[in-house]
Amino acid sequence: MTTLTSLVNHQVRLAARPVGMPGPECWSHTTEAVQEPAEGGVLVKTHAISLDPAMRGWMNDVKSYIPPVGIGEVMRAGGVGTVIASKNPQFAVGDAVSVGTGVQEYMLVPQDQIRKTGLVKIDLSMGNMTQWLNVLGMPGMTGYFGLMDVGQPKAGETLVVSGAAGAVGQTVGQVAKIKGCRVVGIAGGKAKCDWVVNELGFDACIDYKAGNVKAGLKEHCPQGVDIYFDNVGGDILDDVLARINRKARIIICGAISQYNNTTPVQGPKNYLSLLVNRARMEGIVVFDYADRYHLAVAEMAGYLKDGRMKSREDVVNGLNTFPETLGKLFSGANFGKLVLKVAD
Amino acid sequence: MTTLTSLVNHQVRLAARPVGMPGPECWSHTTEAVQEPAEGGVLVKTHAISLDPAMRGWMNDVKSYIPPVGIGEVMRAGGVGTVIASKNPQFAVGDAVSVGTGVQEYMLVPQDQIRKTGLVKIDLSMGNMTQWLNVLGMPGMTGYFGLMDVGQPKAGETLVVSGAAGAVGQTVGQVAKIKGCRVVGIAGGKAKCDWVVNELGFDACIDYKAGNVKAGLKEHCPQGVDIYFDNVGGDILDDVLARINRKARIIICGAISQYNNTTPVQGPKNYLSLLVNRARMEGIVVFDYADRYHLAVAEMAGYLKDGRMKSREDVVNGLNTFPETLGKLFSGANFGKLVLKVAD
Numbered sequence: 068m069t070t071l072t073s074l075v076n077h078q079v080r081l082a083a084r085p086v087g088m089p090g091p092e093c094w095s096h097t098t099e100a101v102q103e104p105a106e107g108g109v110l111v112k113t114h115a116i117s118l119d120p121a122m123r124g125w126m127n128d129v130k131s132y133i134p135p136v137g138i139g140e141v142m143r144a145g146g147v148g149t150v151i152a153s154k155n156p157q158f159a160v161g162d163a164v165s166v167g168t169g170v171q172e173y174m175l176v177p178q179d180q181i182r183k184t185g186l187v188k189i190d191l192s193m194g195n196m197t198q199w200l201n202v203l204g205m206p207g208m209t210g211y212f213g214l215m216d217v218g219q220p221k222a223g224e225t226l227v228v229s230g231a232a233g234a235v236g237q238t239v240g241q242v243a244k245i246k247g248c249r250v251v252g253i254a255g256g257k258a259k260c261d262w263v264v265n266e267l268g269f270d271a272c273i274d275y276k277a278g279n280v281k282a283g284l285k286e287h288c289p290q291g292v293d294i295y296f297d298n299v300g301g302d303i304l305d306d307v308l309a310r311i312n313r314k315a316r317i318i319i320c321g322a323i324s325q326y327n328n329t330t331p332v333q334g335p336k337n338y339l340s341l342l343v344n345r346a347r348m349e350g351i352v353v354f355d356y357a358d359r360y361h362l363a364v365a366e367m368a369g370y371l372k373d374g375r376m377k378s379r380e381d382v383v384n385g386l387n388t389f390p391e392t393l394g395k396l397f398s399g400a401n402f403g404k405l406v407l408k409v410a411d
Numbered sequence: 412m413t414t415l416t417s418l419v420n421h422q423v424r425l426a427a428r429p430v431g432m433p434g435p436e437c438w439s440h441t442t443e444a445v446q447e448p449a450e451g452g453v454l455v456k457t458h459a460i461s462l463d464p465a466m467r468g469w470m471n472d473v474k475s476y477i478p479p480v481g482i483g484e485v486m487r488a489g490g491v492g493t494v495i496a497s498k499n500p501q502f503a504v505g506d507a508v509s510v511g512t513g514v515q516e517y518m519l520v521p522q523d524q525i526r527k528t529g530l531v532k533i534d535l536s537m538g539n540m541t542q543w544l545n546v547l548g549m550p551g552m553t554g555y556f557g558l559m560d561v562g563q564p565k566a567g568e569t570l571v572v573s574g575a576a577g578a579v580g581q582t583v584g585q586v587a588k589i590k591g592c593r594v595v596g597i598a599g600g601k602a603k604c605d606w607v608v609n610e611l612g613f614d615a616c617i618d619y620k621a622g623n624v625k626a627g628l629k630e631h632c633p634q635g636v637d638i639y640f641d642n643v644g645g646d647i648l649d650d651v652l653a654r655i656n657r658k659a660r661i662i663i664c665g666a667i668s669q670y671n672n673t674t675p676v677q678g679p680k681n682y683l684s685l686l687v688n689r690a691r692m693e694g695i696v697v698f699d700y701a702d703r704y705h706l707a708v709a710e711m712a713g714y715l716k717d718g719r720m721k722s723r724e725d726v727v728n729g730l731n732t733f734p735e736t737l738g739k740l741f742s743g744a745n746f747g748k749l750v751l752k753v754a755d
Contacts, residue, residue, distance in 0.1 A: 305678070319682070320686070321686070331680045332681070333680065334677065334680035334681070336676045336678035339666055339669075339694075341694035342663045343474075343475050343476050343694065343696070346694055347692070347694075348685060348691070349685060350684075350688060350689050352687070
C-alpha cells in the first residue's frame with residue numbers, strides 16, 4: 068500500500084473575484100500533503116469534477132442560495148471518485164462515491180462533514196462515473212425535479228428547453244419526451260441540434276447561433292409553449308414568453324447568457340405575457356429535493372438501462388486545465404455535460 | 412313615463428390608437444337615439460363608470476386576454492346603473508345592475524348579450540353604487556382572487572402591495588390584514604400613505620414619490636416579503652424582488668408604470684431572485700374567477716358591514732370629462748378607486 072502521506076494533492080483555489088468572464092488571475096494552483104482520515108473520516112481520490120454554470124455565481128460575493136466561495140478557498144465543485152482510505156464503517160476502500168470534492172485531486176471528509184459535502188456511495192451498475200455527474204448527478208436532479216415538480220408536464224403539452232445539449236437540457240428533454248410531451252430544444256450550432264433530435268429524440272431543435280429563435284419557435288411550436296425550462300435567460304427568454312400558452316409554466320433554472328455581464332442582468336421585457344396568459348415563472352434550486360434524489364436516480368437509471376435515455380459528457384483531461392475548461396461553458400464550446408477528468 | 416326614444420345617448424368612442432399617453436385625439440364624442448329593448452332585452456341608464464388602468468391595454472391593437480376595442484367603437488368600460496326598460500322577466504324597471512356599459516349614458520342589452528356584457532343585479536344593501544365598482548366590483552374581485560388564489564396568504568406573512576390606495580390595492584391590503592398578514596403598502600404621496608395606514612389599518616406605507624422605496628422596504632419588511640401584489644411594475648418590482656423570501660409569491664396584476672411607454676416594457680432585472688428564493692411570479696386575469704365572484708362579494712360585503720373593511724372612491728362628474736379623467740390614473744392623481752359619474 069502506498070503511504071497516503073506521500074501523496075500530493077493538487078488544488079485550484081479562488082484567488083480573486085471575477086469582473087465579467089473569469090480570467091486566469093482568478094485562480095491559484097496549490098499543493099498540499101494528503102492527510103490520513105481521522106476516526107469516522109474518509110479519504111476520496113477524485114476521478115472527475117463537474118463543471119457547471121452555477122459555479123460562476125458561487126464566485127460572486129453576493130447573498131445567494133449558498134455562501135460564495137471565499138478568496139483562497141479550494142473552488143467548490145461536485146465530483147466523483149473512489150474511497151482510498153476509510154475510518155468509517157459506512158465506506159470501504161474501493162467504494163465509488165459522489166462528493167463535493169472541490170477542484171482538487173483528493174478530498175478528506177471528516178465524519179462531521181459527510182452530510183455537508185454530500186458524500187454518498189454510487190452504484191456504477193446504474194451509470195458510469197461521468198453519468199453520475201450528469202443525468203444521475205446534480206444536473207440530472209435539477210432537470211428532473213424542475214421539470215416534474217415545477218413544470219408538471221402533461222402528455223401532449225409542448226415543452227421548450229434552452230441549453231438543450233447541456234447536462235440539464237438533455238435530462239429535461241428526454242424525461243419530457245418519456246412523459247409524452249412534444250419537446251423542442253434550443254442549442255448553439257448544428258451539431259448539437261442534430262444530436263438532440265437524432266440521438267435523443269427531441270421533436271425539433273432551434274439553433275440560436277444560426278439566427279431567428281422567434282421564427283423557430285413559431286415553426287416548431289404550432290400549439291404554443293406550455294412549459295419552458297430556462298437555462299439561459301436574455302433574449303431567448305423573451306422570445307419564448309411571446310409564445311406561451313395560457314397557464315404555462317416557466318422554470319427558471321439559470322441564465323447563463325447573463326452570468327458574465329458587467330452590466331445589470333437583462334430583465335424579461337415580455338414578462339407581462341405572464342399576466343395575459345395567467346402563467347407562472349418559478350425558480351428552482353436542486354438542493355431542496357435532496358431527500359428525493361434516490362427516486363429520480365432510480366427512475367432515470369432505468370431509462371438509461373432500457374435505452375430510452377442517453378447521455379453525453381464532454382470530458383476534458385487535467386486539473387490544470389480547469390480555468391480554460393470552465394470558460395467553454397460560457398462560450399457554449401462544450402458539447403454535452405462538461406466534465407474535468409482528474410485521474411483514471 | 413318618458414318616451415324612451417326621446418332620450419339621447421351621449422357616448423365616447425375610440426377614435427385613434429394612442430402612442431404613449433392617450434391624448435384628446437384618441438376620442439370622439441357621439442350621440443345616438445336610445446332604442447327600446449326587443450323581446451328579452453334590457454335598457455340600462457348608466458349611473459357611474461369604472462375607470463381602470465386595464466383600459467389602456469384595451470386601446471392597443473395587440474393580442475391579449477380580450478380583443479382590443481375597435482376604432483369607432485364605444486370605449487369598453489364596466490358600469491353600474493338602473494334598469495329603465497325591460498322585456499326580460501329576470502330584470503325589472505328600477506333594478507340596480509352592474510354591466511359592461513361602455514363609456515355612454517345608456518346601454519341596451521339584447522337578450523343574447525346579457526352574459527357577454529356581464530349584466531347582473533346588484534344588491535345596494537351590500538354596498539352602494541360606487542362600491543359595486545370598487546371592492547365589490549372588478550377591482551375588488553381582482554384583488555381578492557389574486558391575493559387568495561395566487562398569493563395564498565398565511566397569517567404572520569408579510570405582504571406588500573403597490574398602488575395601495577387604488578381600487579385593487581385597498582382591497583388586497585385590507586383582506587390581507589383580515590387574513591393575519593403584516594401589510595405594507597406602496598403609494599404616491601403622503602395623503603394616500605396616511606390614509607391606508609390610518610384609515611385602512613395597513614402596518615406601513617412607503618411613499619414612492621418621496622424617494623427611496625428600497626430603504627422603505629428594508630425598514631418596514633424586517634422579515635422580508637412573502638407576497639407581493641404588483642400593480643405597477645418598473646423599478647418598484649425590482650426593489651421588491653431584492654427583498655423576497657424563500658417561496659415568495661408575486662402576483663402580476665398590472666404594470667401601470669409601463670402602460671404608456673413608447674419604449675419596450677422594462678423587464679425586472681432582478682428576476683433571478685426567483686431562482687435564488689425558489690419563488691414564483693404569476694399573472695392573474697379576473698374573468699377566470701367569474702363563477703366565484705358571488706362568494707367574494709358576500710365575504711367582502713360582510714367586512715364592509717362590520718367595519719373591518721372600508722372603501723374610497725374618487726368620483727368625477729360628467730361623461731364629457733372622460734379623456735382627462737382617465738389621465739388621472741396614469742399620473743396617480745386619483746385618490747381611491749376612480750369613478751366617472753354619469754347621472755344621479
